[in-house]
Amino acid sequence: MDKEILNMEEAAELFNVSIKTFIKLLKEEKVPARKIGREWRFSRQALIQWLSAGDSQQYSSSESDPKEFFDRVAAEWSKLRSGYYDEDVINILQSSGLLEKDMVLVDLGAGDGYLARAVAPSVDTVIAVDISGAMISELRKKAAAEGIRNIQTIVSxxxxxxxxxxxxxxxxxxxxxHHIEEPISAVREMGRILKPGGKVFLADLVEHGNKELMEAMHDVWPGFSRKDISDWFVRCGFSIRQFDTLGQKTSGRKAGKKKGGSVFVMTAVKQ
Ligand SMILES: C[S@@+](CC[C@H](N)C(=O)[O-])C[C@H]1O[C@@H](n2cnc3c(N)ncnc32)[C@H](O)[C@@H]1O
Structure with a gap:
């Protein structure tokens, strides 16, 4: 018979999440629990009731919807972005040896084509994918103005x-x-569309505790740990080639002026 009183580990297991995620939940939500002495205890029944009483609409208000947010800021995105991160990631990609003249490159969450437009002259075709139609319109406008003709776009x-x-x-x-509710589903999709031996170049935020940044940019995740990223990629059939956190000399160069956190850059290969 299932135990009725659970410790933290068992409660996290009941919800099928890591202890770290469960602790985050305890801090952010009113989860039924009591601290007895130094340890938390949970009622299985109360946890299940609490879970069933939740309402998904509460978490999908238009304000937290990335598509709505990016549709709204598309026209000013390049200005907004420049306050958060700079061209270091693009420079690293361009000097990485990953780009080849005859390749098809997909830019996921391409936005206004910051990365797609920069790499287009180095490859055969860029396919820029974004959930925001307004961002894709900006990309098309900017690519046309720059005379770039090898970017195809998909709103998806x-x-x-x-x-x-x-x-x-x-x-x-x-x-x-960090805008994706379940990042492993995006990693799995990368694996599906890539040829065997195909590669991923991923740049994102190192895990941070900056709630203001998350709210301002409508982020779903506060960046990522190296372990989470590596686990997801390995589980989806990749091997990790390189993982670098950009140091003082790169992202920190303008750290005083930038509001964004530290950035990591990872390369993985589909097995
Ligand atoms: C922070 S912006 C980055 C844009 C661009 N990669 C750059 O470096 O400037 C995140 C982009 O991801 C897009 N996005 C968010 N969720 C998405 C999803 N589920 N599928 C595709 N694109 C998504 C947003 O519309 C937005 O353009």
């Missing part, structure tokens, strides 16, 4: 992209993953 959820299995050489995603 990056976790369900209308591209064939094994059709892509390189997937790039700059500051996209």
């Amino acid at each position: 959820d990056g976790c369900d992209v209308p591209l064939e299995d094994g059709s892509v050489d390189l997937v790039c995603a700059n500051m996209f993953l």
Whole structure:
């Protein structure tokens, strides 16, 4: 018979989440629990009741919807972005040796094409995917003004992209993953569309505690730990080639002026 009184580990297991995620939940929500002595105890029944009384609408208000947010800020995105992160990631990608003249590159969460437009001259085709139609319109406008003709665009959820299995050489995603509710679903999709031996170039925020930043940018995740990222990629059939946290000399160069946190850059290969 199932135990009625659970400790923290058992309660996290009941919800099928890590202890870290469960602790975050305890801090952010009114989870039924009591601290007895130094340890938390939970009633299985009360936890299940609490879970069933939840309401998904509460978490999908228009304000927290990335599509609504990015549709709204699309026209001023380049200005907004420059306050948060700079061109370091683009420079690293361009000097990484990952770009080849005959390749098909997908940019997930492409926004106004900050990365897509920069790498387009170095590859055969760029396919820019974004959930926000307004961001994609900005990208098309800017690419046309810059005379770039090899970017195709798709308005789509990056976790369900209308591209064939094994059709892509390189997937790039700059500051996209922390907007995804279940990042592993995006990683799985990267694996699906890549050819065997295809690569991912991922840049995102290192885990941070800056709630203001999260609210201002409508982020779902407060960045990521190296362990979480590595686990998700390995579980989806990748091997990690490189993982660097940009140091003082790169992202920190303008750290005094930038509001964004530290950035990591990772390269993974589909097995
Ligand atoms: C922080 S912006 C980064 C844009 C661009 N990569 C850059 O570096 O400037 C995040 C982008 O991800 C897009 N996005 C958010 N959730 C998405 C999803 N589920 N599928 C596809 N794109 C998404 C947003 O519309 C936005 O354009």
